[in-house]
Amino acid sequence: MSDYLVQFNNISKFFGKVIALKDVTMRLKKGEIMCLLGDNGAGKSTLIKTLAGVHKPDEGEIIFEDNKIVFDSPKDALDIGIGTVYQDLALVPLMSVTRNFFMGREPQKGIPFLKTFDVEKANKIAADRMGQIGIDVRDPSQAVGTMSGGERQCLAISRAIYFGAKVLVLDEPTSALGVHQASMVLKYIVKAASEGLAVILITHNVHHAYPVGNSFTVLNRGKSMGTFQKKDISREKLLSMMAGGEELDKLEVELQEMDRIHNKN
Amino acid sequence: MSLKSKSISSKSNLSEDERLKKISPLRVLLNRPELGALGGSILVFIFFGIVAGDTGMFSAYGMLNFLDVSANLGIIAIAAAMLMIGGEFDLSIGSMIGFAGICIAIPAIYWGWPLWMSIVFAFAMAVLVGYFNGIMVVKTGLPSFIVTLAMLFILRGLTLAITRLITGRTQIPGLRVLIEDDPLAWLFATDTFKWLFTWLGSLKLIELRTDGTPLATGIPPSVIWFIALTLFATWILMKTRYGNWIFASGGDKVGATNVGVPVGRVKISLFIGTAVASTIFACIQVLDAGSADTMRGTLKELEAIAAAVVGGCLLTGGYGSAIGAAFGAIIFGTVSMGIFYTDVDTDWFKVFLGAMMLIAVVFNNYIRKKVTESK
Numbered sequence: 001m002s003d004y005l006v007q008f009n010n011i012s013k014f015f016g017k018v019i020a021l022k023d024v025t026m027r028l029k030k031g032e033i034m035c036l037l038g039d040n041g042a043g044k045s046t047l048i049k050t051l052a053g054v055h056k057p058d059e060g061e062i063i064f065e066d067n068k069i070v071f072d073s074p075k076d077a078l079d080i081g082i083g084t085v086y087q088d089l090a091l092v093p094l095m096s097v098t099r100n101f102f103m104g105r106e107p108q109k110g111i112p113f114l115k116t117f118d119v120e121k122a123n124k125i126a127a128d129r130m131g132q133i134g135i136d137v138r139d140p141s142q143a144v145g146t147m148s149g150g151e152r153q154c155l156a157i158s159r160a161i162y163f164g165a166k167v168l169v170l171d172e173p174t175s176a177l178g179v180h181q182a183s184m185v186l187k188y189i190v191k192a193a194s195e196g197l198a199v200i201l202i203t204h205n206v207h208h209a210y211p212v213g214n215s216f217t218v219l220n221r222g223k224s225m226g227t228f229q230k231k232d233i234s235r236e237k238l239l240s241m242m243a244g245g246e247e248l249d250k251l252e253v254e255l256q257e258m259d260r261i262h263n264k265n
Numbered sequence: 266m267s268l269k270s271k272s273i274s275s276k277s278n279l280s281e282d283e284r285l286k287k288i289s290p291l292r293v294l295l296n297r298p299e300l301g302a303l304g305g306s307i308l309v310f311i312f313f314g315i316v317a318g319d320t321g322m323f324s325a326y327g328m329l330n331f332l333d334v335s336a337n338l339g340i341i342a343i344a345a346a347m348l349m350i351g352g353e354f355d356l357s358i359g360s361m362i363g364f365a366g367i368c369i370a371i372p373a374i375y376w377g378w379p380l381w382m383s384i385v386f387a388f389a390m391a392v393l394v395g396y397f398n399g400i401m402v403v404k405t406g407l408p409s410f411i412v413t414l415a416m417l418f419i420l421r422g423l424t425l426a427i428t429r430l431i432t433g434r435t436q437i438p439g440l441r442v443l444i445e446d447d448p449l450a451w452l453f454a455t456d457t458f459k460w461l462f463t464w465l466g467s468l469k470l471i472e473l474r475t476d477g478t479p480l481a482t483g484i485p486p487s488v489i490w491f492i493a494l495t496l497f498a499t500w501i502l503m504k505t506r507y508g509n510w511i512f513a514s515g516g517d518k519v520g521a522t523n524v525g526v527p528v529g530r531v532k533i534s535l536f537i538g539t540a541v542a543s544t545i546f547a548c549i550q551v552l553d554a555g556s557a558d559t560m561r562g563t564l565k566e567l568e569a570i571a572a573a574v575v576g577g578c579l580l581t582g583g584y585g586s587a588i589g590a591a592f593g594a595i596i597f598g599t600v601s602m603g604i605f606y607t608d609v610d611t612d613w614f615k616v617f618l619g620a621m622m623l624i625a626v627v628f629n630n631y632i633r634k635k636v637t638e639s640k
Contacts, residue, residue, distance in 0.1 A: 075525070090523040092516030094584045094633070095509075103513050104525035106506040116504045159524075 083165025335598025352582030362562025456483030515582030
């Protein structure tokens with residue numbers, strides 16, 4: 001038995017001639033938060049979809065609890081416990097908290113053919129679960145549209161955990177949020193990990209990733225630039241490793257050059 | 266960690282209490298989709314109570330009259346509302362009514378089928394048409410507006426062409442004699458609670474004919490169907506898993522699919538629902554009139570959608586209610602009949618219908634903004 005809950009070994013994905021991912025390796029232990037960093041176009045979306053079972057990797061293997069796994073559909077990934085929360089969250093603003101929480105997996109009661117949606121039970125579970133993360137849902141029948149962005153993100157994460165996720169894949173959970181809301185979501189992610197989940201946090205925001213992450217994998221142009229433990233790397237180094245870093249350095253040099261020429265004239 | 270989460274929860278407890286005070290019961294009511302239609306119905310009743318209170322509109326006979334019209338519209342409006350909540354339209358409702366009518370009449374009159382078999386045949390055709398509409402919309406991803414508009418023309422054309430081909434006419438009379446003793450037709454052709462009306466008549470509480478029998482003889486089948494369908498649809502929407510799937514499919518197709526809602530199947534079943542409701546409408550009208558007419562149901566699809574919209578359904582899907590659509594139908598039925606009891610020219614009915622719809626759409630839009638407003 002290896003230490004790792006889930007391993008993605010040497011994953012590659014090609015779309016025709018385009019190499020979207022090449023030899024990306026990520027290994028997570030229980031309770032670990034791995035941040036996947038990368039600029040736009042680095043291959044983050046493709047990697048998420050491969051983790052979630054939407055794409056099949058062309059090379060490499062996925063090992064979950066020491067078993068080699070092949071996903072044929074997103075449902076397979078869900079079934080073994082890889083819960084993906086996409087950026088759009090799969091929440092319907094016009095529907096209530098409860099109805100969103102149990103969307104597609106409603107608890108039922110009653111006799112066969114006349115089964116009803118057990119709204120009371122669902123309301124109770126939804127309110128409980130939201131309460132556990134410090135969001136007091138006054139009325140679980142209130143529309144999700146009335147919740148803040150951070151609360152919605154927490155609802156979507158909470159839903160994934162409730163329905164059996166052992167590995168959480170979070171796609172840019174803080175990108176659309178303000179500082180306060182983002183910290184609420186990050187706190188929740190830390191809490192989830194402390195309860196034994198493995199979390200893959202996809203983001204391009206180092207400032208959000210660094211405080212919560214245990215390890216960091218940097219993607220650039222479809223390739224992994226390596227995985228680093230927190231003690232081995234600084235925030236600044238991470239930032240410069242993401243494609244922006246080097247280019248920003250170059251930009252700075254060019255600007256200085258321009259300034260110099262300008263001052264001469 | 267536990268300390269941290271405690272501090273957030275106590276904080277939100279605090280803001281929670283502040284919010285609690287602001288929400289009045291009125292606001293809760295305002296957030297229900299059927300509120301507008303309920304208010305509208307009350308206003309309409311008050312209006313006609315004042316303008317036409319002494320004209321016989323609110324006698325037992327008069328009331329059954331406008332209830333019958335409302336109920337007929339309501340049957341299709343409820344199905345249209347459920348489809349709209351599921352995020353689609355059906356413009357072929359009216360044509361389906363005409364088509365179902367001849368599906369009953371031609372086999373019964375020209376092919377010698379028993380009436381019940383023709384009725385079953387009509388419902389089978391409805392399921393086929395609904396399935397076809399649904400699968401076209403789901404598989405091609407085309408807007409249902411276009412797909413069902415095509416079906417509107419196809420069905421009306423088929424109805425005319427087949428009827429003229431087989432009968433040489435556009436009307437098929439002679440069904441009335443077949444209703445008696447038929448094992449199925451009574452479902453669509455029986456007045457109920459006759460004893461109540463006879464009793465009320467014997468007490469001289471309701472208007473009588475010159476021969477002493479009451480003018481209003483019983484509750485028409487349309488009203489029973491209307492009530493039953495309203496309750497059934499409301500139960501589905503509010504109390505079943507399938508109901509939740511309907512809201513989800515209309516609210517966010519992609520999101521619903523991602524969490525495992527079978528959006529395609531939900532939509533197809535809703536299209537079958539509108540076609541079947543059209544056929545119930547056709548059964549009631551054809552058996553009541555004793556004849557099928559190729560033009561029956563013309564423009565009913567628009568009235569059904571209008572009633573659903575007045576009832577609080579959003580055109581974009583994901584929001585609405587069956588009870589709302591039922592009240593929407595009651596508003597239209599009451600006004601279309603009530604206008605006869607006033608001095609107002611009946612031509613004004615359509616003006617009212619249009620104005621009512623505009624007000625409803627503006628109101629619904631406002632409600633949606635309120636509901637989806639972020640803090």
